Amino acid sequence: MSAGAALAEVSDQGKPPPTASGAPGKGKWTPYLLLLPGALWLAVFFVVPMISLLGTSLQTGSFEEGYEQTFRFANYTEALSEYWPQFVRSFVYAGIATLLCLAIAYPLAYCIAFKSGRWRNTLLVLVIAPFFTSFLIRTLAWQTILADNGVVTGTLNALHVTDVLNFLGLTEGDRILATPLAVITGLTYNFLPFMVLPIYAALDRMDPRLIEAAQDLYCSPWKSFRKVTWPLSLPGVVAGTLLTFIPAAGDYINAQLLGSPAYRMIGNVIDSQFFRVLDYPTAAALSFTLMATILVLVSFYVRRAGTEELV
Amino acid sequence: MTDSSTVQPRSGADLNIVNVTKSFGDFVAVDDLTLTIPSGSFFALLGPSGCGKTTTLRMVAGLEEPTAGQILIGSEDVTYAKPYKRPVNTVFQSYALFPHLDIFENVAFGLRRRHVKDVKAQVEDILELTELTPLARRKPNQLSGGQQQRVALARALINRPAVLLLDEPLGALDLKLRRQMQLELKGIQTEVGLTFVHVTHDQEEAMTMADTIAVMNEGRVEQMGAPVDLYENPRTTFVANFLGQSNFFDAVLSDRAAATVSASVHGNRLGVPAARVNSPGDQVHLGIRPEKITLSASEDHAVPEGHNALSGVVADASFIGVSTEYRVDLPWGAQVTVFEQNTHHDTRIVPGANVALSWDPVHTFALDASQSVDAGIDSEVLQAVAATGS
Numbered sequence: 001m002s003a004g005a006a007l008a009e010v011s012d013q014g015k016p017p018p019t020a021s022g023a024p025g026k027g028k029w030t031p032y033l034l035l036l037p038g039a040l041w042l043a044v045f046f047v048v049p050m051i052s053l054l055g056t057s058l059q060t061g062s063f064e065e066g067y068e069q070t071f072r073f074a075n076y077t078e079a080l081s082e083y084w085p086q087f088v089r090s091f092v093y094a095g096i097a098t099l100l101c102l103a104i105a106y107p108l109a110y111c112i113a114f115k116s117g118r119w120r121n122t123l124l125v126l127v128i129a130p131f132f133t134s135f136l137i138r139t140l141a142w143q144t145i146l147a148d149n150g151v152v153t154g155t156l157n158a159l160h161v162t163d164v165l166n167f168l169g170l171t172e173g174d175r176i177l178a179t180p181l182a183v184i185t186g187l188t189y190n191f192l193p194f195m196v197l198p199i200y201a202a203l204d205r206m207d208p209r210l211i212e213a214a215q216d217l218y219c220s221p222w223k224s225f226r227k228v229t230w231p232l233s234l235p236g237v238v239a240g241t242l243l244t245f246i247p248a249a250g251d252y253i254n255a256q257l258l259g260s261p262a263y264r265m266i267g268n269v270i271d272s273q274f275f276r277v278l279d280y281p282t283a284a285a286l287s288f289t290l291m292a293t294i295l296v297l298v299s300f301y302v303r304r305a306g307t308e309e310l311v
Numbered sequence: 312m313t314d315s316s317t318v319q320p321r322s323g324a325d326l327n328i329v330n331v332t333k334s335f336g337d338f339v340a341v342d343d344l345t346l347t348i349p350s351g352s353f354f355a356l357l358g359p360s361g362c363g364k365t366t367t368l369r370m371v372a373g374l375e376e377p378t379a380g381q382i383l384i385g386s387e388d389v390t391y392a393k394p395y396k397r398p399v400n401t402v403f404q405s406y407a408l409f410p411h412l413d414i415f416e417n418v419a420f421g422l423r424r425r426h427v428k429d430v431k432a433q434v435e436d437i438l439e440l441t442e443l444t445p446l447a448r449r450k451p452n453q454l455s456g457g458q459q460q461r462v463a464l465a466r467a468l469i470n471r472p473a474v475l476l477l478d479e480p481l482g483a484l485d486l487k488l489r490r491q492m493q494l495e496l497k498g499i500q501t502e503v504g505l506t507f508v509h510v511t512h513d514q515e516e517a518m519t520m521a522d523t524i525a526v527m528n529e530g531r532v533e534q535m536g537a538p539v540d541l542y543e544n545p546r547t548t549f550v551a552n553f554l555g556q557s558n559f560f561d562a563v564l565s566d567r568a569a570a571t572v573s574a575s576v577h578g579n580r581l582g583v584p585a586a587r588v589n590s591p592g593d594q595v596h597l598g599i600r601p602e603k604i605t606l607s608a609s610e611d612h613a614v615p616e617g618h619n620a621l622s623g624v625v626a627d628a629s630f631i632g633v634s635t636e637y638r639v640d641l642p643w644g645a646q647v648t649v650f651e652q653n654t655h656h657d658t659r660i661v662p663g664a665n666v667a668l669s670w671d672p673v674h675t676f677a678l679d680a681s682q683s684v685d686a687g688i689d690s691e692v693l694q695a696v697a698a699t700g701s
Contacts, residue, residue, distance in 0.1 A: 213407035215394040217421040231411045
């Protein structure tokens with residue numbers, strides 16, 4: 001199953017329009033007419049660019065002398081052999097950020113869904129409130145928060161937490177800014193709402209009487225969470241992790257503003273190959289590889305999560 | 312294994328609710344309620360919505376905590392015990408089946424939590440009893456309402472609780488299925504011999520299934536007894552109106568020492584057995600059920616000796632199949648409802664005809680006039696009656 005299909009399934013949307021009654025005439029074409037705008041959009045702005053990108057990734061030449069199509073698959077092996085560390089780093093950072101998002105978002109979504117009472121709407125607005133500020137500004141703000149002479153860094157140093165973080169390879173010296181920790185923090189912060197909202201939606205849809213039923217059937221609160229609440233929220237968790245992991249793996253803003261050249265992610269490499277080095281074939285090959293890898297990881301993950309079993 | 316030690320080996324046990332009160336802020340949902348429900352009985356809590364019956368049930372299940380009072384199962388005080396530590400299981404109103412588990416696993420849920428050994432055999436037995444065997448591997452949303460209801464019942468029953476609670480279990484089913492399920496439920500209860508406590512607002516459902524009914528109103532029990540007693544001898548206008556239908560006349564009692572007390576209704580002398588007078592004062596609502604009254608054409612003079620008799624004019628007749636419902640205007644402006652079995656048909660009794668109404672005095676009851684004569688009637692019905700101008 002593709003990531004798109006998984007998302008469509010877990011969010012209860014994107015079902016194909018119901019087939020027409022079978023009566024001859026106009027009605028039969030209605031679904032196709034309704035599909036047309038979306039299909040055209042995807043064709044022009046997704047399929048065509050994809051083919052063009054695939055073409056570019058197999059070209060040779062230079063920016064000054066022009067590129068020509070030679071179907072040179074070695075572009076891929078060369079790009080990968082040079083940039084595999086950035087690939088691995090991207091997936092590790094995105095993976096850690098996704099897990100952190102899950103750890104923060106699940107309790108938050110749970111509280112909003114079950115414990116917030118009349119504060120529910122306020123809390124939901126607060127979750128998406130950061131979106132009212134630009135992505136760049138929010139990330140830049142973290143530069144200040146994590147600055148070398150800032151409160152956060154000072155406190156963590158004073159408590160010797162940075163020693164532990166250094167040992168784990170997350171920070172360097174007594175700095176936080178320009179370390180992997182800063183990049184992961186930025187990613188976690190920026191994608192948190194994408195984790196909160198689907199989990200909230202899944203929990204909100206759940207009948208609270210199911211928890212009462214579980215307790216009636218000898219489940220302690222923890223057992224009823226494990227046996228009922230968690231399995232029923234899985235579609236939300238799967239959607240949330242996908243919505244977080246996929247963009248985080250390809251992100252380059254956080255690594256650029258909060259990281260350092262030593263901790264570049266694959267997004268930064270693609271960015272510089274396209275816009276600074278102007279080596280289009282390598283950039284295209286990296287883009288394609290990133291996409292394919294995410295697709296493989298995600299389909300494996302969705303199959304393992306087994307959300308097809310769920311309602 | 313710690314769980315299973317807190318849950319006693321199952322058999323029916325008395326359920327005692329002692330002086331239980333439950334308030335939500337200023338609202339008193341259950342007001343100093345005391346009930347004893349004997350082991351092995353089928354007990355119904357009957358009342359309109361908001362009367363406190365569901366709150367009572369939820370306190371027994373442990374889903375609400377009483378504000379005051381005690382709840383005992385057998386000799387064990389469970390007032391503040393957690394729901395998962397009580398020998399009680401519930402059939403929820405909307406069934407609350409686990410959508411991510413199939414029918415087998417839904418039914419096995421309680422057993423698995425208690426680490427019981429032969430889960431498979433027990434689940435298969437109960438699925439057999441509830442005729443669900445072919446559906447064992449289906450998901451709840453693939454089942455019809457009646458089937459889901461049976462799963463909910465099986466899921467609770469399999470744990471052999473000391474007390475099984477049923478919260479309006481048939482409310483979501485259509486009439487025909489409901490009738491069938493009423494009989495099935497009663498049959499299953501007789502077979503397994505557990506204590507069933509059934510909450511409903513449907514008087515017919517309560518009367519069909521329960522051995523004992525407690526009629527609840529505003530957090531208190533209005534009257535408790537066997538269905539026949541409640542129906543034949545209601546002690547309040549609420550019970551008289553909520554269980555079936557009643558006609559009431561304003562009456563003044565005299566000669567209260569006699570076995571048959573004399574009641575004066577607008578100059579007519581009617582009799583009521585002394586045992587069926589539930590009023591300290593002489594001002595009463597004199598009640599009679601519509602089906603106890605016999606109608607006859609006035610010229611027949613057919614009223615048997617010693618029967619209560621009134622005369623009136625037929626205002627309206629509606630044929631309902633097994634019976635015909637008549638509305639008869641009395642000389643002083645009141646209206647009486649009469650149900651006549653369609654065993655014979657007197658063509659003279661049509662709207663406009665003069666008729667005699669008569670009934671055996673033993674069916675008459677007298678209730679304290681200080682209560683509202685409309686208590687227990689659905690307010691929508693009252694409005695509809697007012698709108699038709701009768």
